Amino acid sequence: MKNVLLSISLLIATSVLGQAPLEKNNIQLNAGFGASSWGNPIYFGADYGLDNNFTIGVQASYQSYKTFGITSTILGIQGNGNYHFNELLKIPSKWDVYAGLNLNYYSWKIKDDNSYFVDDEPFGVGGQIGGRYFFNDQLAVNMELDGGNATSGLKIGVTYKL
Numbered sequence: 001m002k003n004v005l006l007s008i009s010l011l012i013a014t015s016v017l018g019q020a021p022l023e024k025n026n027i028q029l030n031a032g033f034g035a036s037s038w039g040n041p042i043y044f045g046a047d048y049g050l051d052n053n054f055t056i057g058v059q060a061s062y063q064s065y066k067t068f069g070i071t072s073t074i075l076g077i078q079g080n081g082n083y084h085f086n087e088l089l090k091i092p093s094k095w096d097v098y099a100g101l102n103l104n105y106y107s108w109k110i111k112d113d114n115s116y117f118v119d120d121e122p123f124g125v126g127g128q129i130g131g132r133y134f135f136n137d138q139l140a141v142n143m144e145l146d147g148g149n150a151t152s153g154l155k156i157g158v159t160y161k162l
Contacts, residue, residue, distance in 0.1 A: 021084035021096045022049040022161065030059070030142060032157015038074060039065035043155060047082075055082050055098070061106075070112045078104035080128065096132040101125065102146070124148050132159055 022028050030045045045059030061076040082100030091097055104124045110117040126148020132140040140159040146152060 021052065021086050021098065022047055022055050024049045024051050026161060028159050028161045030057075030157055030159050032142065032155055034061075034063075034153055034155035036063070036153030038152075039063035039072065041074070041076075041155070043157070053084050053087055055084065056080065057082070059102075070110060072108070072110045074106055074108045076104055076106035078102045078126075082128070082130075094134050096134070096140070098131070099127070099129040101127050102148070104148075126152065130155075134159075137161065 026049045028047050030043070030047065032043060034041045034043065041061045041063035043059055043061040045057055047055045047057035049055050057080050059076075059078050059080065061078075062074070064071070064073040066072075080100055080102035082098040084096060084098045085091060086093070086096060089097070102125070104126065106122050106124070108118070108122065126146055128144050128146035130142060130144030130146075132142040134140040138161045140161075142155075142157050142159050144155045146155065
């Protein structure tokens, strides 16, 4: 538990600096880019508020890189669920701090001059921890650390509440 609280504190301290988590029955859109050991993904997603502390969402991502004559391309789609800690930890309303799990499918293709490889285990389960800072009622910056999926690593982007 101590490590989780430390991670959340570090995330808050290193984020840019918003309103409370997504309210029940509302939708927000997310987009941005990331950094991982498999290239730099771009992603687009949406979250839906099941309750004031729980959201579910979908995300699509794309990344490609070329090194030593090998080209790797990854297309991913994932569903996620998050718990938002604002109420529990009494976090100020401009912040949204969350953690959750994701289920994902990705198509990973690796090609060089002589061969072609497709990942034969394209499903994964992962986790994420993240935060947002809302500049106003609709617009935020976000940062997320995640693992176990095609965009594992750090993601930074923007959030827009509809």
